[in-house]
Amino acid sequence: MRKFAMVLFLSLFTSVVGCGQVEEVTSGSGAENGGQKSASASAEGTLAKAKEQGYVTVGFANEKPYAYKTSDGQLTGEAVEIARVVLKNLGINEMKGELTEFGSLIGGLQAKRFDLITAGMFINPKRCAAVRFADPEYSIGEGIAVQKGNPLNLHSYEDIAKNKDAKVAVMTGAVEIGYLEKSGVPKDRILLVPDQASALSALQAGRAAAMTMTGPSLQAMLESAKDDKIERVMDFTQPVIDGKSVRGYGATAFRLEDEAFQQAFNAELKKLKESGELLKILQQFGFTEQELPGDATAEALCKG
Known part of the structure; x- marks a missing residue:
């Protein structure tokens, strides 16, 4: 997919982070996730074992803001804190988190180095053949910012394309360039800048009517920036490119045989969504209501 790049945890969002990175995926049973058939396993499974021993081992991709260590060595991040709460609610009080490379997550899970894996991994059919995904915890799409009050009434890439006065700033090499072009925005109204900070400067100086990058x-x-003269368009319509939405959905994954664990995790995650606690956790790491997963399910996403 793509690389999200920025300062602090922003470097995550312009890199192809876990959500879109390509890793080697080997199929455990060829089953589809969500509606997939369980691989042969004992009825007890990983969940029962974790409850009995009081801890579980979780593999996290080492990427901000999903999972990372603070300056004092504490493990935190969006995926870490969600997993911590869900597991505790399942009666598993100790989470042994291990940071690793994104490409090692699925292999480590299948080799039973980890009991579950998470941090920036998008659900897609290929991965669903190898692991059993829980329902998504967040979604990542595109976003735009404009002058305060949105004077050109821009709510989509199509709106930018239709307005001859709308020039949009985007980082050179970013995937958004292709999205804009396929949405009908002429090349002469796509202002290419070297980095995201330059896109912000172009918007602030009036050289562009909008800037675009991933939502987070x-x-x-x-x-x-703390600039009250610009604002995010919160009712932005996600682009549909070649018939598909560009929005991706990140989730926790389990071994194919661990259906009981996945279902229990889903039940607790649903409670967090309904209570509003999921959003509170996400907001600590720069996410907004725009990044909530809505009604998306692993079953549907695994079908492509």
């Missing part, structure tokens, strides 16, 4: 990157940039 945009939000973090605006929070850092």
Whole structure:
């Protein structure tokens, strides 16, 4: 997918992070996730074992803001804190978190180095053949920022394309360039800048009517800028490119045979969504309501 790049945890969002990185995926049974058939396993499974021993081992991709260590060595991040709460609610009080490379997550899970894996991994059919995903915890799409009050009434890439006065700033090499072009934005109204900070400067100086990047990157940039003359378009319509939405959905994954663990995790995650606690956790790491997963399910996403 793509690389999200920025300062602090922003570097995550312009890199192809876990959500879109390509890793080697080997199929455990060829089953589809969500509606997939369980691989042969004892009825007890990993969940019962974890409850009995009081801890579980979780593999995290070492990427901000999903999972990382603070300066004092504490493990935190969006995926870490969600897993910590869900597991505790399942009666598993100790989480042994291990940071690793994104490409090692699925192999480590299948080799039973980890009991579950998470941190920036998008659900897609290929991965669903190798692991059993829980329902998504967040979603990542595109976002735009404009002058305060949105004077050109821009709510989508199509709106930018239709307005001859709308020039949009985007980082050179970013995937958004292709999205804009396929949405009908002429090349002469796509202002290419060297980095995201330059996109912000172009918007502030009036050289562009909008700037675009992934939603979390945009939000973090605006929070850092503290400029009340620009704002994020919160009712932005996600682009549909070649018939598919560009939005991706990140989730925790289990071994194919651990259906009981997945279902129990889903039940607790649903409670967090309904209570609003999921959003509170996400907001600590730069996410907004725009990044909530909505009604998306692993079963549907695994079908592509």
